[in-house]
Amino acid sequence: MKAVVCREYGGLDAARLEEVPSPTIRPGCVRIRVEACSASFASLLVMEGKHQNKAPLPLIPGTELAGVITEVGEGASRFAIGDRVIAGVQSGAYAQEVIAPEETVFALPDGVGFDTGAQIPTIYGTAFGALAWRAKVEPGEVVLVHGAGGGSGLAAIEVAKALGARVIATAGSEEKAAIARAHGADLAINYRTDNWREAVLAATHARGADVIYDPVGGETFDISLRCIAPDGRIIPMGFASGTIPTIPANIVLVKNITIIGVYWGYYFGWGKHPVPATNDTRLRRTYAQLFAWVLEQKLRPRAHAVLPLANFREALEMIASREVIGRVLMRPQQETAPSAS
Incomplete structure (x- = not known):
């Protein structure tokens, strides 16, 4: 072969x-x-x-x-x-x-x-696991998605919308912002030309985003900590910026926020620890749901x-x-x- x-x-x-x-x-x-x-x-x-x-x-x-x-x-x-x-x-x-x-x-x-x-196996599986399983996104919550032009970001936008969230997306060009909107983002911000932190706060009446999906890391993660809502959840999905951020525990404390890690490979048995017996059923339900949304055109x-x-x-x-x-x-x-x- x-x-x-x-x-x-x-x-x-x-x-x-x-x-x-x-x-x-x-x-x-x-x-x-x-x-x-x-x-x-x-x-x-x-x-x-x-x-x-x-x-x-x-x-x-x-x-x-x-x-x-x-x-x-x-x-x-x-x-x-x-x-x-x-x-x-x-x-x-x-x-x-x-x-x-x-x-x-x-x-x-x-x-x-x-x-x-x-x-579907990795990108959409990860988005569902992060947003539905780990962050437990509720209908009406605000989900902020970074890197919205890439495959990971677009998957997160679509999964968040399918879960009933309001989605704000950041992207590095007007073209990418337009694609993010076409895939369901309620608001898409070009971070190269606009102050996305101020835009997020303005769009949420100064409250901030309930859930932040961040495959970028670096400065993007640092700024995200300054526009997250009380009881918010931030998910560091990757470090495309090349910089792994250091998380200040005092901000986690005073803002009452949760940092959520998601390694999708763990659920596939690729980690050092065995997965629970219920994992197989949950995975198969997840992919059945994802494909149902594909057939309904909620995921594209x-x-x-x-x-x-x-x-x-x-x-x-x-x-x-x-x-x-x-x-x-x-x-x-x-x-x-x-x-x-």
Whole structure:
């Protein structure tokens, strides 16, 4: 099979499209023919050896995908050959085939395409877990979403709206702000031209946002602490700014706020500790809900570009440029770039 392979850490310079042996099926797992996979900033960090979960070499990057089951391992019983599915994997998605534990494989409804499905396992799963499970967003609450032009931000906007929240979004250009509004943001602020803290306070009558979803970190997180409502919850989802903030405990105390960490990989069994027995049921209900919202058009995952796997370098360079609006997808079974339509 063809796969993107890193035999040393070094980012894109160390990655090659290679012909490698198909992975061996394992008990409790299924083999999936990968029809679509998502390029991500996290993959760039993994390829550089800078991700918190340092993958052993050689590695095939990629954590979320959609495809069709072609083989079922011993002891696996949830799926059959021919089933359309999505999956979250610790690595290996940038390939024509992947082996995945059936615990992290979920049914893909017939009315949902592979390009859409490949955006659901990590980005939308994380948004739902953060906002519904951990922050417990209530209808009518104000959710502030940073990095609203990226895939993570757009997913958070849509999930928050589906939960009944009022959404304020910040983005780095007028185009990204317009896309945020198109995906449901009630107010979208260009942080390069406007004082977003003052805008948030003005829009909430000086109270601040009830929940803040922050994949940016750095100064953005620091300013967020100055426009969060009493009893508010702030979720540090990532550090795209390159700076991990230090949280002043005195502000947490006097503002009566909660800092919420969310590592979605934990729920997929990728952490150091076992997940509770109820986790499987909750995950399957979550993905069923997410796909119900997709079919209702409440969630509309946006593809910035769709490229063949052979163009992985171009796909990841788009991510590194930070100009992507939505998600960049790759199709491992496709030899050439799709024609414009």
